[in-house]
């Protein structure tokens with residue numbers, strides 16, 4: 001069966017390479033994944049005072065993520081770390097305590113940048129969050145997409161670069177397999 005995937009993109013920029021990577025991955029891997037890019041740019045700064053009576057956008061965000069089979073992060077790095085609003089979305093989903101939408105949710109990470117380290121810094125910070133949030137994180141293939149530029153895409157925003165495209169397809173395929181494995185393992189533990 002196709003898995004329903006929430007994609008969280010760590011850039012609000014109109015021509016974001018990460019958004020284009022996310023859209024391309026969704027298009028290339030339709031056979032295995034049913035991807036939905038969840039809007040996180042409109043979330044308010046997380047404020048614990050609002051926990052008892054959260055803003056509607058926060059409730060909507062948590063409700064969107066909760067039923068998903070997995071979460072895919074596609075993000076640039078800002079100053080060697082995770083863009084602030086993406087961290088804010090992760091914090092928002094993690095609360096109230098004991099009701100985290102991330103708990104036990106399979107995850108995968110793709111980072112992309114025009115530079116040569118492909119968002120390695122943000123990628124590894126995100127990995128650490130996933131450990132704490134109890135998200136079974138796909139280990140391989142790692143996806144530090146380096147030297148991604150406008151030339152990597154066609155006019156419709158679809159990835160045309162061969163090796164990059166191959167890696168993105170591999171990531172989607174492996175993630176579907178990873179979710180299968182987690183679901184099957186959980187069933188075994190329950191019986």
Ligand code: FNR
Pocket residue numbers: 010011012013015016017018019075076077078079080081112113114115116117118119
């Ligand atoms: C960057 N950029 C960047 N690149 C990188 O490889 N390592 C970094 O630490 C940073 N830091 C950083 C901070 C801030 C505030 C900005 C705006 C940019 C460059 C970044 O990779 C580039 O702008 C990408 O194009 C951003 O991704 P999107 O928006 O195209 O998806």
